[in-house]
Amino acid sequence: MAERNVKHLDTPKAPTLVITKYMGSKKAILPFVVEELTRLTEPGDIIVDLMAGTHTIGYAMKNRCRMVANDIQRYSMVIGQTLLNYEPKPRFEGDVKSALRRLYLSNARHLEGSFENALKLERAMLSNESSRKPNWSTYSEFCESYPFISRETNATGWPEEFQILFSQHRLEAYRTLNKLEPYNLFSLYFANAYVGVRQALEIDSLRYAIDKICDEWVVERPELGYDSFLLRCLLMCALISCVNKVNPGPGHWAAFPRVSQRNKDWIISQRRLEIYDIFIQKVGEIELALAKNPSPHGPHIVSSEDFVAFMREVHEYIRQAKVVYLDPPYSQGHYSRFYHVLETLTKYDYPEVSFAGRYRKDRHQSPFAQKENVPKAIGHICEVARDAKTLLVISYSQGGIIPTADAFRAILEGFYPAEKIELKRLASVHSKLGQTERMKTEEYLFTCRP
Ligand SMILES: C[S@@+](CC[C@H](N)C(=O)[O-])C[C@H]1O[C@@H](n2cnc3c(N)ncnc32)[C@H](O)[C@@H]1O
Structure with a gap:
């Protein structure tokens, strides 16, 4: 040899x-x-x-x-x-960008109503104003007690009507009725774990806007020249990039770090990041790079x-x-476990999950x-x-x-x-x-x- x-x-x-x-x-x-x-x-x-x-x-x-x-x-x-395969022609700008914003806001408003109390508490905890900022252990308690799908212990301190949002019954409806609105998968599964409550709302609302833009808005306007399948891929890439950017973990999602005295500043700074703005910036960056590297x-x-x-x-x-x-x-770590959050973001199918990391049960071995x-x-x-x-x-x-x-x-x-x-x-x-x-x-x- x-x-x-x-x-x-x-x-x-x-x-x-x-x-x-x-x-x-x-x-x-x-x-x-x-x-x-x-x-x-x-x-x-x-x-x-x-x-x-x-x-x-x-x-x-x-x-x-x-x-x-x-x-x-x-x-x-x-x-x-x-x-x-994506060719950034036409660019994602003008009417399509405004339509995405409108659709994003319509899902976000729905979720702002349902998650109002949690959002308010989080806003105070992540605030920059020292007078409003509680002790990190209060923030840790807020995250630890937060309800989620598949939570087995009681979400102590959260009113019954809020916990109903996370009920099995409601989840079944989301699983059965494809694309039931408002989109709220990240809010139910990953808030206060891999992302903040506000960030989960932003991800859900962008995910909704991407579907609406590509399934309906672009399809109804063929004269604009967008390929709805590839546009969806571009926008999903930008969203994947955002979820990667706000991840407080080390570049995968095998586990989420629990808030502690040692990591509190890092987690809080990650949770303050505003996903919508990052998303728009990422779309532009990806388009720019693709324009410079075409394929014959x-x-x-x-x-x-x-x-x-x-x-x-x-x-x-x-x-x-x-x-x-x-x-x-080449190692024993399964990609389906390390990257389950990206898989669920892409499939958006309200999967059955298990373990502390909230992994999809159908993950590939x-x-x-x-x-x-x-x-x-x-x-x-x-x-x-x-x-x-x-x-x-x-x-x-x-x-x-x-x-x-x-x-x-x-x-x-x-x-x-x-x-x-x-x-x-x-x-x-x-x-x-x-x-x-x-x-x-x-x-x-x-x-x-x-
Ligand atoms: C080392 S990574 C590839 C990295 C890639 N070359 C890059 O630069 O990003 C190995 C890949 O194998 C994929 N994989 C594992 N088992 C597979 C299978 N049975 N069929 C197809 N892909 C599989 C994983 O999802 C993972 O993305």
Whole structure:
């Protein structure tokens, strides 16, 4: 097997557009991967990205290649459609922007009525005026006692009529009657946990306005030239970006930090952020970036399926493709748990939830995060790529479930002769989301030739 240590990267800077922080994002080592993909492809070739996450690879390569991208998480599809296919023409401004504001306000007014008391209490607690500001422990108590869907203990101190908003009975109506108004999922599930009460109202109201704009307003005005599907993806990306920005946690949603003396200033400053304003700014920023990085090879295919079904479905593309690229999870943390808030924001389906983190019960369990199942999953991908006579490029990190390059190569050698496997290594550091220390590690890039 050919092996090379890459010490220094000469590749020019590849374009990036980060919608949310993401575990395992290739942004930090983008030139390492892009250099290899560029070496292996000619302009116009197809790259199949099996587990595209935040689509850093597709965004960097869409100038050169046609992407056929996939990920099991639905938010990833929204990000991919935007980064790969959205053309910011016409811009999101003028009448459409005013209509969004009006729709936002109409949902917000509804929620302001229902959540009036909680909003008033929160406003005082987050106030900048020291005379109004209560002790942090009062704010902590406010958050801890707050009702939510699936709360098993009594929400002490909250009137009965307020708690009814969170009742199972009402929830069933939201589940059954699709798009029942007002939109209030975040207000019922995540307020005073991952976001503030006001912020939950803003997210719900933006989510409502996005649906109304794309399902109705834009559809009724075809002369304006918006593509309602892609516009929804752009606006959802901006909302995902906002939810990422106000997250008091370390770049994922596996748990929310409880208010304490140590973190109170940080949590309060995060809860003061006004989502509507950030949202409008994000839409503009994303449009601007996309205008600077168009693709001559679109439309790109972006899908949201388990990789096995996806590979079956796009088998003809795999045969035509130059490269199948695989960047799988490499640790035991399931993306469906770490990013459940983004998945629920996207699906907006009032799911059943469990555990302190309020995770969706239907979350996906990836074989790549289960030691006993990784070899079989890798084997399946090797067989499909090899039999289609397409190059297979795999990113992996030292210290993952398959801990070393030798152990990973041993799996690959079950499907390819040793001389057909190349390995490049790059010394790197991992920022472990949620921990301050950075860990020295090595990134691997295996290229397997059929
Ligand atoms: C390391 S991340 C990919 C990161 C991506 N390259 C980026 O730069 O953002 C691994 C991805 O695999 C996806 N995934 C896990 N199991 C999957 C499966 N069975 N089918 C499809 N995608 C899966 C996860 O949702 C996650 O987004």
